[in-house]
Amino acid sequence: MNGRWQVVEVAWGWCGLRRDEGGLTRVSLPAVQRDAAVAAVAGGAAEALADPLLREAAALLVAYFAGERVAFDLPLDPRGVGPFGLKVLRACARIPHGATSTYGELARAAGSPGGARAVGQALGRNPLPVVIPCHRVIGADGRLVGFGAGLAVKRRLLALEGIEVAGA
Secondary structure, eight states: OOOEEEEEEETTEEEEEEEETTEEEEEOOOBSSHHHHHHHHOTTOEEOTTOHHHHHHHHHHHHHHTTOOOOOOOOBOOOSSHHHHHHHHHHHHTSOTTOOEEHHHHHHHTTOTTOHHHHHHHHHTOSSBTTBOGGGEEOTTSBOOOOTTOHHHHHHHHHHTTOOOBOO
8 A cells, every 4th residue: 555545624714634554644633725735645645435444434524523532543554753762752642632731751751851842842743643642742830832833833732622722
């Protein structure tokens, strides 16, 4: 398999999903335009509307953005994050819906106490946002910090889960 993709309309816009042999490799945060979601995941691969993994992931994203509590129990294959990044993403994936963790807590869970900044860098390369919930990671002081799509999106994702966090 050379990669397959699909886009799905959710309550916040269009999300793109991409998979390969090992599982889901990319998810885009909602975009206003369908074309933007396609551009985020297609990369020369074939669209696959009937792919079971992509259909399941799409259904979970629709439910999530509709405010439902979902578990993204899917085969994942995040790429481009390196060995430490994989440890960080695995630890991040264990943060439950409606809860938060700190960069320092994830650093300890990934075997690198004191590596909070490295955790932030690894989360910045997360190719599976929402599915691997990097939006649930906050600063040591409990404040909202760091998110590639901006703090307003992070705040909105947390609010969707019933979490209120102080500003930056």
